[in-house]
Amino acid sequence: MAEESLSGLTLFNRGKVRDIYDLGDKLLLVASDRISAFDVILPTLIPDKGKILTALSVYWFAVIKDIIPHHLISTKVDDFPAPCRAHRADLEGRSMLVKKSTPAPVECIVRGYLAGSGWKDYQKTGAVCGIPLPKGLLEASRLDQPIFTPSTKAPVGHHDVNITFDQMAEKVGRRRAEKMRDATIAIYRRARAMGEKKGIIIADTKLEFGMEGDDIMLIDEVLTPDSSRFWPADTYKVGTSPESFDKQFVRDYLLNLPWDMKSPPPALPTEIVRKTREKYSEALRRLAGS
Numbered sequence: 001m002a003e004e005s006l007s008g009l010t011l012f013n014r015g016k017v018r019d020i021y022d023l024g025d026k027l028l029l030v031a032s033d034r035i036s037a038f039d040v041i042l043p044t045l046i047p048d049k050g051k052i053l054t055a056l057s058v059y060w061f062a063v064i065k066d067i068i069p070h071h072l073i074s075t076k077v078d079d080f081p082a083p084c085r086a087h088r089a090d091l092e093g094r095s096m097l098v099k100k101s102t103p104a105p106v107e108c109i110v111r112g113y114l115a116g117s118g119w120k121d122y123q124k125t126g127a128v129c130g131i132p133l134p135k136g137l138l139e140a141s142r143l144d145q146p147i148f149t150p151s152t153k154a155p156v157g158h159h160d161v162n163i164t165f166d167q168m169a170e171k172v173g174r175r176r177a178e179k180m181r182d183a184t185i186a187i188y189r190r191a192r193a194m195g196e197k198k199g200i201i202i203a204d205t206k207l208e209f210g211m212e213g214d215d216i217m218l219i220d221e222v223l224t225p226d227s228s229r230f231w232p233a234d235t236y237k238v239g240t241s242p243e244s245f246d247k248q249f250v251r252d253y254l255l256n257l258p259w260d261m262k263s264p265p266p267a268l269p270t271e272i273v274r275k276t277r278e279k280y281s282e283a284l285r286r287l288a289g290s
Contacts, residue, residue, distance in 0.1 A: 016041050017049075021084075027100050028091075031094045037254055042266075046280070047273070048280075049277065052224075052225075057072075058072065063194070069216075071217050073096075073097045075096050075097070080095075101217055102210060105152070105171050110147070110149075110187075111143065112192050112202065113201065114128070114143065118204070129149040129164075139241060140240060140241065150167075165181065176216055180209050183207075183209075198286050205223050207222065225245055229248065
């Protein structure tokens with residue numbers, strides 16, 4: 001599924017990967033096969049990617065439901081409002097009927113390993129997003145105490161900006177900020193422990209929350225290859241950049257091209273598409289057994 005609107009339904013918002021339709025008091029989230037890198041949507045689709053993201057999110061929503069309420073109502077097209085059922089072929093396996101809420105204007109990021117921008121930050125400052133870490137850590141070092149590093153939620157085509165917890169509290173209120181932070185860390189801790197038993201290291205992840213008064217609920221996707229770093233435990237080694245089951249594979253390919261990350265992005269070759277799909281599928285198989 002690419003960038004197309006479903007007739008008879010009101011398109012509420014189109015993100016990098018998901019299309020959101022307004023169903024009155026509920027929303028319909030449809031995960032496309034689009035893929036983005038460096039905040040740019042690439043022109044090439046990854047077959048079945050949307051179905052894999054949806055299946056993983058559904059799995060994790062069930063796993064963490066006792067930690068925080070979530071927005072998922074159903075993934076069965078027969079449970080959707082009548083206008084949706086005319087699009088069964090497009091929606092089956094890649095859509096979620098969800099509760100409506102006001103999305104928090106922040107992204108909740110938790111890091112349990114030193115990787116990516118966090119590793120670069122640590123090399124320069126000895127800290128990650130202003131949070132001091134012990135000296136002498138190497139790339140991919142495990143952080144026994146995961147750190148919470150929120151960011152702004154930028155529109156498509158713009159970069160998110162790291163913010164402090166106090167800045168986050170100014171945006172959403174301190175009580176909600178504390179709930180989001182605590183839930184994010186609790187979800188990550190549980191997922192990291194479960195992943196380790198299944199041969200996958202979950203290095204970090206990004207979560208989003210919806211607000212209803214002082215209450216919050218988990219929304220969007222949860223612990224997918226688009227929102228997390230997944231590393232195979234059997235090849236993990238401190239001091240290196242581990243291979244991954246996420247879109248870091250695509251990022252690495254693009255970094256080796258003469259692309260300025262601003263002009264229209266290049267198409268992905270068939271081999272990169274195939275390997276990316278395999279990596280996403282393997283993450284789903286290992287974590288959810290699907």
